[in-house]
Amino acid sequence: MSDSVRMPSETKHPELLCPAGSMASLEAALEGGADAVYLGGTQLNARANAKNFNAEELRAATRLAHAHGVKVYLTLNTLVTDRELTAFTDAAKDAVRAGVDALIVADVGGAERLRREIPSLELHASTQMSGHNSAMARDLAERGFTRMVAAREISRANLAALLERSPIETELFVHGALCVCHSGQCLFSSLVGGRSGNRGECAQPCRLPYRAKTGEYPLSLRDLSLAKQVPELAGLGVASFKIEGRMKSPEYVYEVARTFRRLIDENRGATDAEMRRLAEAFSRGGFTDGYYTGNVGRGMLGVRSDADKEKSRAVAPFGGLTRRIPLAVGVRMVAGEPVTLTLSDGTHSVTVAGDIPQAARTVPMTGEAVLRSLCRFGGTPYEAGETAIELGAGLMLPVSRLNDLRRRAVEALEDAGQPQARAEFPAAPQKPQKKRVSLRSAVFARPGQVTEAARAYFGRIYLPLFDFAAGADGVVLPPVIFDRDEGRVAEALRSARAAGAVYALVGNAGHLGFAVDAGLIPVGDFRLNITNSESAAFWERRGMEQCVLSPELTLPQMRDLGGNTAVIVYGRIPLMLLEKCVTKEVSDCAGCARGQAELVDRRGVHFPLLREWEHRNLVLNSLPTCMSDREDALLRAGLTAWHFLFTTESPREVDGVVAAFRSGAPLAGQVRRV
Secondary structure, three states, X not given: OOOOOEOOOOOOOOEEEEEOOOHHHHHHHHXXXXXXXXXXXXXXXXXXXXXXXXXXXXXXXHHHHHHOOOEEEEEEOOOOOHHHHHHHHHHXXXXXXXXXXXXXXXXXXXXXXXXXXXXOOOEEEOHHHOOOOHHHHHHHHHOOEEEEEOOOOOOHHHHHHHHHHOOOEEEEEEEEOOOOEOOOOOOHHHHHHOOOHHHOOOOOHHHOOXXXXXXXXXXXXXXXXXXXXXXXHHHHOOOEXXXXXXXXXXXXXXXXXXXXXXXXXXOEOOOHHHHHHHHHHOOOOOEEOXXXXXXXXXXXXXXXXXHHHHHHHOOOOOOOOOOXXXXXXXXXXXXXXXXXXXXXXXXXXXXXXXXXXXXXXXXXXXXXXXXXXXXXOOOOOEEEEEEEEEEOOOEEOOHHHHHHHHHHHHHHHHHHOOOOOOOOOOOOOOOOOOOOOOEEEEEEOOHHHOOHHHHHHOOEEEEEHHHOOEOXXXXXXXXXXXXXXXXXXXXXXXHHHHOOOOEEEEOOHHHHHHHHHOOOEEEEOHHHOOOOHHHHHHHHHOOOOOEEOOOOXXXXXXXXXXXXXXXXXXXXXXXXXXXXXXXXXXXXXXHHHHOOOEEEEOOOOEEEEEEOHHHOEEEEOOOOEEOOOOHHHHHHOOOOEEEEEEOOOOHHHHHHHHHHHHHOOOOOOOOEOO
């Protein structure tokens, strides 16, 4: 009996979107049957260590893909600073001129610049934008996006709700590596190792060992595979099945592409044998579908063993692209008229004229000889299919002229397969209009941390939404609000408003409407990843009273950005937001409730763990950021709005921090600087 799962054959086929980290991988994707590929240029993409494509290679890759009827999406999916915005837009324009079909972007400010300068450009929201609900999809639609890449952590029920209510396409990762942290919310590699995951340089600290009860790798997840859920996902309405792997080999790309091509075409789930072949191509001790099925637990963990590597090395080498596109070839060669060659690939048809044939002095050309010259497609992606020729008697034409005709016809056909040129418009940079205010604001993890000294020092105090208490000024919205959570969040916001809350700290575009609907004044949290003035201006226009800047910025970058923006001057900045509870791997629920759980790395460095709403975990930095003795540096940079994060501190420690900032004294112990 087959162990595959079948669904009705009328289900619409989703797009199969495959990675292309190199030209060889692009060919592997085409050979495997991809409908679309995504690839990066030489800058500003989230896989900086892939081979990627320079300008000339990008043009060649796009022409090759389009010849096969395959779309090309370019990844410009990193955060950008003000000094990089021009390079960002220039890279986008170069990609459009090369013929790419859409851009995958992560930076809000960069997207706004592109929408003004290339308004007809198709934009896809990267998973780095942290899109996890239909409210985000509606917000993106208003901003000109046509597609959102959904969070990998989404369950079947939440995905179904998103798809039912989204006005734009949803792209879903169905196979490949899983980050343990919600995409766009990981600062571990950046703040600890100086290599920003948000800028394509992740050092993968999640793959390193840590002390744990259940093994040394409590953050390392198995690779995702939803190959057995293909018909279900198609039936739900997922528009694009995305395969992760721009850093992986052509052999991996080919094996995964051809497997999913077969599953999509046959509208069935993978057999056990197919799952084994996928694991041989690449896995970390097998696969997981835990987020999608709701089986979120220890079984999701995995590392790449020597046995896994041996299996991958045994996979047959990718032999190169063998697929050819058959062309209908039509020739008309009659006396007194230029010879014409018509090529058609079934979608596009072109006719190119050549020289006027001459009267043959000796032996006239035969139809076979003419077609032999005009059907020699050699190093192109094409081969001759049906042929037709109208040939007058007693004519000849030099073979060199026929070869030239063929070359020009192929170029014309390739040009016909490229997207139409998109109009470009110069646009002035957008700058925020508001000015920085002098404000001390603080987020407290628990009401019991808010001391009298804190109330006297801070002009604004935030508490988590579901722990709000009278005396605070605002709430912190949960960093993840899936569709099925909306009702509880809306009710909690109404209750907080009635209890005296005025402000809402918002960390996701899909959450802004909840705060506004509850009558609260929205303030942008650091999770919005604001790294340039275009982003600050955008959120200002959306009604944000103030925004907390990304902690990845330097003081000079914060200084130049402007607007009513705040800087985190104290606190253990969250490095990771985990959907899977890692506390169970290192402690227990009692330790979690007491705030005593922590990760300890191989060097003995301690990273506290904090419980988030719905039992998500926050991994906090081992060192608190502290600028208590650097007030002069902050003020010289014009940074007058200071934001504090209190997470694991006792009330006594809170008072110590307040005292240090009041007196300008350094805080005892090692700290991190802005």
